Structure formats: structure tokens, C-alpha cells
Amino acid sequence: MKPIRLLAALCMSAALSFAIAPRGAVAADAATLTVATDATFPPMEFTENGARTGFDIDLMNALAKAMGKQVQWTDIDFKGLVPGLVAHRFDIAISAIYITPERAQVVDFTKPYYAGGLVALVKAGSPIKTLADLNGKKVSVQVGTKSVNFLHEHYPQVQRVEVEKNEEMFDLVGIGRVDAAVTGKPAAYQLARTRPGFRVLDEQLTTEQYGIAVRKDEPQLRDALNAALDKIKADGTYAALVKKWFSNK
Template sequence: MTSRKTILAALFAVSMSGFASAGLAADTVRIVTDPTFPPMEFSKDGKRTGFDIELTEALIKEMGKEASWTDIDFKGLIPAVLSGRADMAVSAIYITDARKQVVDFTDSYYAGGLVVLTRRDGPIKSLKDLDGKRVSVQVGTKSVGYLQEHYPKVQRVEVEKNEEMFNLVGVGRADAAVTGKPAAKLYAQSHPDLVVLDAQITTEEYGIAVDKRQPELVTDLNDALKRLKEKGTYQQIVDKWFEGGK
């Protein structure tokens, strides 16, 4: 006999599913992002913007659909897709073997990688100088696991928000931050006392994470990306946000 707890759990799941899709047309794609990672995604004047946002809007338009965005913390992006509360997640997400076990990914839409942001006059001049130092990282990102495995002597300072991670370096509470190259480069441009080391820790590919139950969405996104590249739209967006991709 089905227990009352089981029935309530099932009803809760159905209600959550209904809440996520209520009022949305069939041609609407539900997207989650963490808009705290400029220039990839961030908020400006109360509006969501950035490379990922503009490219995704172009992809969805190319597909003849509408985008419905929801902002959540980075660590909740994949769970939102897994639970069916979102169709896809776009937020400078690296394509990794671990993530591919639970979600599907589109073709890579941009190459990035983990880098070190540190004080220009600080003690860290190369990657080997990270050992024993305080390094800030954002919870839920690849930086955490990578440092655990490859730099076990690092004193990790784990924070929820990207901005907090950078601020700790600026005020001296962390010796460095390990994060994605685009955001680190942009932050260093407006903070001349900080610098990004030339040597990258990793080279990674960014992809859009999609619900495994929607393989057709992956196909449609990949086809749309190809068409945007053929039209020159993709390169225009890259040039706008990365100065020619450099």
C-alpha cells in the first residue's frame, strides 16, 4: 500500500513541475544562469547582460523560440536542469566528464580555462607559488575540485559569489583567486593592482547544459550555433565582448 509520505512527495514533485512551466508556451525555453560572472553574464542597470546572455538570446531567436530566464546560484544550475525546473543552464559552465554523466552538453561555444588572479606586488609569480597560499574559489565551480586534486597544499577559501572571491584578493584576505579566464581578465583591467598570471592552470571548453530528456534541444542549439557562425553573428558577439576573442 502506498504510504501517505510517498503520495505527498509525488504531489509535491508534480506541483513543482507545474510551477516551473505554468504560463509558458510550448516554444518557450526555460534557462537558468548565475549573472555574477562578467563578462559572461552579469546584471547592469537592473538588466541581465554579457556574452553568454547575448549569444543565448541569439540562439533561441534563431530557433524561433522565446527565452524565459531565472537567476540562481551557480551550484544550483545543474540541479535545476536535473529536476526539470529548467530546460538548460548557461553560465560559463565547463564541459566535464562528471557533468556529462548527468546532463547533455551542446558543442563548445567558447574556449576558456582556469587562471590565477593575484596582487601585482604579491608573492605569487608562477603556478608553483600557489602551494601554502590562501586561494579563494567559488563554491560549485571546477576550481574547487581541481585545487583539491592538483594543489592539495593550497588553503582554499570557498565563497558563494564570484564578486566576493575577487574582493578577498583585493583586501588581502586571500593571496589569489582561481577562476575562469574571461572574468579574471575583465576584473584585472579595472583593478591595476591585480594581475592574471600568463600561465593558465587549465584550458577548458564552455557548453550549454541541457536536460538529457531533451536531446532534440541539443540538436536545435547546435544547428543554430552553426548558422550564427555562418552568418557572422557569432563572431560579432565574440568581438563585442572579448575584443576579437583575445
């Protein structure tokens, strides 16, 4: 083969090898991880004095440190997290995302990192005492969350009021526009602790597991996150974060 043709063949082979290389290997080796969240769900993720904070924020930063990487955060509405991840707008989504069969069809999840579940939040003087009392009542839920379909399937008599943000959901309860809000347990208990006049029903609607979402074509990144999670659990970092954010409940 002539030298020019040989060089061209080698270049083509190298380009082909790069094109078919697993994307996960590239993402997992990158110095910076682009991570998306909807920072409106205290104590998991929220903003305070203009900065992101919360359990998920601290957890992701600890995982990145264990992996020897930096985090570049981006904010997005909750309903856009999975579509944005699939569209390669970022590498990782962490935002109190429940691991569900429906989501697992389109994205991969790490091993569960915290147990949550859906609960009902009402005003302190509400006549609603049990989950059965929700039937026929107005209940606020956040668009894109499991609460929407869960109430539709299991509590069809509930009048769902769908909103974009958690603050709206809780505010509607506070001003009496709705009778209850159905949301994740950490956020509900956080609100009841920090804003007088609210309480959480004792019985949970569901028990769920939170996971960190990555694309299905990046198993190396998922595995690296799992290894980092094991590491921070072994060295006590994870336990310290749980104590920091959930010591009162």
C-alpha cells in the same frame, strides 16, 4: 467492439502515446525556452543597471532568435544549475559551464561554444609569479566550480577559501584576506581590465570548453541548439559577439 469501449480504447492509446513521447520533442517545440544563469561572472553573464548582460546572455538570445523562440530567464546560484536542470526547474543552463566528464554523466551539453580555462588572479604587487607559488597560500574559489576539486587534487597544499559568489572571491584578494583567486579566464581578465591593482598569471592551470547544458532526455533540444549555433556562426552573429565581449583579450 462496442462504440463506448472502442472510444475508451482510443483515448487510452492516445494518452499512452503522449506519456511515452520524448520530452525533448515537447521542449524543443515550445515557444519559450526557460533558461537559468548565475549572472555574477562578467563578461560571461552579469547585471548592469538592473538588467542581465554579457556574452552568454547575448549568445543565448541570438540562439533563441535563430530557433524562432523567446527566452524566459531565471537566476540561480551556480551550484544549483545542474541540480535545477535535472529537476525540470528550467530547460537550459548557460553560465560559463565547463564541459566535464562528471557533469556529462548527469546532463547533456551542446558542442563547445567558447574556450576558457582556469587561471590565477593576484594583486599587482603580489610575490606570486608562477603557479607553483600558489602552494601553501590562501586561494579563494567559488563553490560548485571546477576550481574547488582541481586545487584539491593538483595543489593539495593550497588553503582553499570557498565562497558563494565571484564578487566575494575577488574582494578577498583585493583586501588581502587571500593571496589569489582561481577562476575562469574570461572573468579574471575582465576584472584585471576594469579594476586597477590586479593581474593574471601568464600560465593557465587548465584549458576548458564552455557548453550549454540540457537534460539527457531532451536530445532534440540539444540538437536544435547546435543547429542554431552553426547558423549564427555562418551568418557572422557569433563573431560579432566575440568581438564585442573579448576584443581586448
